[in-house]
Amino acid sequence: MSKGNIxxxxxNIFPVIKKFLYSDHEIFxxxxxxxxxxxTSKLKTLSSVGEVKGDLGDxxxxxxxxxxxxxxxxxxHGIGMTAEEVDKFINQxxxxxxxxxxxxxxxxxxxxxxxxGLGFYSSFMVSKKVEIFSQSYKEDAKAVxxxxxxxxxxxxxxxxxxxxxxxxxxxxxxxxSQYLEDAxxxxxxxxxxxxxxxxxxFGKKKxxxxxxxxxxxxxxxxxxxxxxxxxxxxxxxxEDYDKFYHELYPMQMDEPLFHIHLNVDYPFNLTGILYFPKxxxxxxxxxxxxxxxxxxxxxxxEVENIVPEYLTLLHGxxxxxxxxxNVSRSYLQSDxxxxxxxxxxxxxxxxxxxxxxxxxxxxxxxxxxxxxMFIQFGMLTDxxxxxxxxxxxxxxxxxxxxxxxDEYMDSVREKQVDKDGNMVLxxxxxxxxxxxxxxxxxxxxxxxxxxxxxxxxxxxxQAEQKHEKxxxxxxxxDTIENLIKKEETAKDTYSDEQKEGLRKAFEGxxxxxxxxxxxxxxxxxxxxDALPVFLTQNEFMRRMKEMSAHQQGMSFYGQMPDxxxxxxNTNHPIIQELIGKETSEEVQEEVEKDGKKETVVKxxxxxxxxxxxxxxxIDIALLASGQLKGEALAKFVNRSVELL
Ligand code: ADP
Numbered sequence: 144m145s146k147g148n149i150x151x152x153x154x155n156i157f158p159v160i161k162k163f164l165y166s167d168h169e170i171f172x173x174x175x176x177x178x179x180x181x182x183t184s185k186l187k188t189l190s191s192v193g194e195v196k197g198d199l200g201d202x203x204x205x206x207x208x209x210x211x212x213x214x215x216x217x218x219x220h221g222i223g224m225t226a227e228e229v230d231k232f233i234n235q236x237x238x239x240x241x242x243x244x245x246x247x248x249x250x251x252x253x254x255x256x257x258x259x260g261l262g263f264y265s266s267f268m269v270s271k272k273v274e275i276f277s278q279s280y281k282e283d284a285k286a287v288x289x290x291x292x293x294x295x296x297x298x299x300x301x302x303x304x305x306x307x308x309x310x311x312x313x314x315x316x317x318x319x320s321q322y323l324e325d326a327x328x329x330x331x332x333x334x335x336x337x338x339x340x341x342x343x344x345f346g347k348k349k350x351x352x353x354x355x356x357x358x359x360x361x362x363x364x365x366x367x368x369x370x371x372x373x374x375x376x377x378x379x380x381x382e383d384y385d386k387f388y389h390e391l392y393p394m395q396m397d398e399p400l401f402h403i404h405l406n407v408d409y410p411f412n413l414t415g416i417l418y419f420p421k422x423x424x425x426x427x428x429x430x431x432x433x434x435x436x437x438x439x440x441x442x443x444x445e446v447e448n449i450v451p452e453y454l455t456l457l458h459g460x461x462x463x464x465x466x467x468x469n470v471s472r473s474y475l476q477s478d479x480x481x482x483x484x485x486x487x488x489x490x491x492x493x494x495x496x497x498x499x500x501x502x503x504x505x506x507x508x509x510x511x512x513x514x515x516m517f518i519q520f521g522m523l524t525d526x527x528x529x530x531x532x533x534x535x536x537x538x539x540x541x542x543x544x545x546x547x548x549d550e551y552m553d554s555v556r557e558k559q560v561d562k563d564g565n566m567v568l569x570x571x572x573x574x575x576x577x578x579x580x581x582x583x584x585x586x587x588x589x590x591x592x593x594x595x596x597x598x599x600x601x602x603x604x605q606a607e608q609k610h611e612k613x614x615x616x617x618x619x620x621d622t623i624e625n626l627i628k629k630e631e632t633a634k635d636t637y638s639d640e641q642k643e644g645l646r647k648a649f650e651g652x653x654x655x656x657x658x659x660x661x662x663x664x665x666x667x668x669x670x671x672d673a674l675p676v677f678l679t680q681n682e683f684m685r686r687m688k689e690m691s692a693h694q695q696g697m698s699f700y701g702q703m704p705d706x707x708x709x710x711x712n713t714n715h716p717i718i719q720e721l722i723g724k725e726t727s728e729e730v731q732e733e734v735e736k737d738g739k740k741e742t743v744v745k746x747x748x749x750x751x752x753x754x755x756x757x758x759x760x761i762d763i764a765l766l767a768s769g770q771l772k773g774e775a776l777a778k779f780v781n782r783s784v785e786l787l
Contacts, residue, residue: 182221493531500535
């Protein structure tokens, strides 16, 4: 037997392992199984090139629990280690520069947690003693037994081991007894090892028979060794992709909308499958996340810095040995490889979407409502994606017809360009509420888009920034004549004075809940068959308010009261009948100014004896816009009955 000290001046290594890494201690199992799988894969490689002769026999990795001895064992039939190798790989702690690292970060637990894969040594996080029994594949190699109790001292001796490979035996610390529970271990294996390339066995398969769970002879294999993303796209059918989707997310009932198979080997290595899920509500957006693997070992589902943010809404797997997995998040963000990976994924997703649109526009359009949120989010947050997405981002009109912005602009160019050469696109977010406006627009031969998505306002603003002469206006934001101004706009023959009198008369009768709502009266020569009085809402102000709900730094707009224009239509016969009838009256009013009471003279306009009719007209306008409620509505109804 030999004794020695582990090759770092490391009275401090074990406390560090135990203390600082404890928040993530379950990863010890992932590390040990990865080593076992590596050793097995290496053996298979050696065998395939003829370095190892004969049949390899059983190559399963097994995990076993001995409750009496309080041990957890990971066994493989891989290449094994000779005594010299144990000395080199285990005794001289494999990570380089550990000593400086520890000195540098002594006081910063945060910096150490997750900073590096401690590999084999992570087993000391949960064990009071760890033993290695190993028999190398090499001819004439003697088996070796290594043992260490979490101090810098270890023992090493020759032993007898019947089979090639390595057993790692953990004597689990009392405070970590959960790692001696079958359910805990099975859970961890399913989490980290579900797609490892070598079979992992844990216990026996179980089956329900006559209300009892019985053990079968067959071993319980945890993993699928050939997950879909490691196979060639040409070998896979749509059903296979769907099946794999459910393997990844057993609780997900819906089929994905479509998938993208990623596969690069230059300038970095990356494979994976991304799925566009069917999202029913905002709630399940982040329920299933993209999983990140490193050579089929599960690493994390926190992919925020690796995949562009808008793509984190997708589901699926990404596997890359090139992503530095054991480093901190801030390091990841600045890593060039990671940036390239993220750029690549963006490009690949955009290309696939473009291809799908080109191949079958109708089929793509059918899925549009479900995928639109991802695409719009991407367009708004990633310039490169925006450029590509203009080729397949769709707009839907009220007839349910979908087209790209360019296609759509071409289709309305003839009618919807105003006298200044601006292309004006009309939209509604609520066809029922805007019914009369929509009818008027249609009567003019204009088309109306349905823009009721959460990100639509932002996307329209973005499109306006990119196209100089493009404006989106909601159909109710002005009279249709003003929305798309043509040379021959309707005119009336009244003088400004007459109109001002009428305006003031209406103004005197407005509802007054000025905190929340503000009304402005304007006189416009709208169409004779439009309503005598109607409401519009300024596009700019309304949109600023809507955007302020999602964006920081815009709360100024958010706090403004909603404001509406009450448009008095001077081309309508009823208004024409009223115009010129107004009278003005000078009234004295007491106001307080600098603490003193003062009397001022105000001119009050009114339409003698017509107040009830004006109120009725205002109420009709409010009613048509769904704004007449409560007491005001009751008054309106009563007044209507009286008028009848
Ligand atoms: P890493 O796996 O990151 O290199 P580890 O500390 O986990 O670091 O392991 C150090 C080395 O010990 C491995 O690179 C490998 O050469 C050897 N090793 C560990 N476990 C096994 C095993 N089960 N079979 C054969 N060799 C092993």
